[in-house]
Amino acid sequence: KQEVTQIPAALSVPEGENLVLNCSFTDSAIYNLQWFRQDPGKGLTSLLLIQSSQREQTSGRLNASLDKSSGRSTLYIAASQPGDSATYLCAARFSGNTPLVFGKGTRLSVIA
Amino acid sequence: DAGVIQSPRHEVTEMGQEVTLRCKPISGHNSLFWYRQTMMRGLELLIYFNNNVPIDDSGMPEDRFSAKMPNASFSTLKIQPSEPRDSAVYFCASTPGVGQPQHFGDGTRLSIL
Numbered sequence A: 001k002q003e004v005t006q007i008p009a010a011l012s013v014p015e016g017e018n019l020v021l022n023c024s025f026t027d028s029a030i031y032n033l034q035w036f037r038q039d040p041g042k043g044l045t046s047l048l049l050i051q052s053s054q055r056e057q058t059s060g061r062l063n064a065s066l067d068k069s070s071g072r073s074t075l076y077i078a079a080s081q082p083g084d085s086a087t088y089l090c091a092a093r094f095s096g097n098t099p100l101v102f103g104k105g106t107r108l109s110v111i112a
Numbered sequence B: 001d002a003g004v005i006q007s008p009r010h011e012v013t014e015m016g017q018e019v020t021l022r023c024k025p026i027s028g029h030n031s032l033f034w035y036r037q038t039m040m041r042g043l044e045l046l047i048y049f050n051n052n053v054p055i056d057d058s059g060m061p062e063d064r065f066s067a068k069m070p071n072a073s074f075s076t077l078k079i080q081p082s083e084p085r086d087s088a089v090y091f092c093a094s095t096p097g098v099g100q101p102q103h104f105g106d107g108t109r110l111s112i113l
Helices: none
Strands: A010-014 A019-025 A032-038 A044-051 A056-059 A062-067 A072-077 A086-093 A106-111 B005-007 B010-013 B019-024 B031-038 B042-050 B053-056 B065-071 B074-079 B088-095 B108-112
Touching: A010 A019, A019 A032, A019 A086, A019 A106, A032 A062, A032 A072, A044 A056, A044 A062, A044 A072, A072 A086, B005 B088, B010 B019, B019 B088, B019 B108, B031 B074, B042 B065, B042 B074, B053 B065, B074 B088
Parallel strands: A010 A106, B010 B108
Antiparallel strands: A019 A072, A032 A044, A032 A086, A056 A062, A062 A072, A086 A106, B005 B019, B019 B074, B031 B042, B031 B088, B042 B053, B065 B074, B088 B108
């Protein structure tokens, strides 16, 4: 069964810290992987999409990496801010015509 | 740019009633997805459509659930009859094509009493 796992479920850091969120997936033959942010009471906002041929993608203070051989992706957030507080979900597509499989998310709190 | 639009935002109803959730995808997107999110199970795919055609409904929990997409700009998810265990947040998402980022609506928070 293709699964996506995110550990830890919750993380609290002081403002200004650099941090890494982890995502692991069971099938190394991944098509692409997407990181989302979800604020309370809201839908998911796409942050970064990494295709299987790519190793990383960057957007502002965010950097997502993909290591297919180890079945892992990380989301690096530089110089964290209280506004970064949200739940971060990763989702993997295991082939071109299959839907995303989601992890359960990491709830991030950045303390001022 | 209008994003994915879902209605209603909140729905509270008694068990046994019919519930209809609505979704308008982003114009030009040809795939539409319905998800359910709960604390226990996270985000689960219920059904998705490509070009208005249902492709995979294996995530639909029971025959009480049905979804339609009569045209490219509208989809519904119905629950009849509703039960308390159907209480969750239901999301609709759309994407312009295979391998492209999915865009989510703000969800419908459903409470069945």
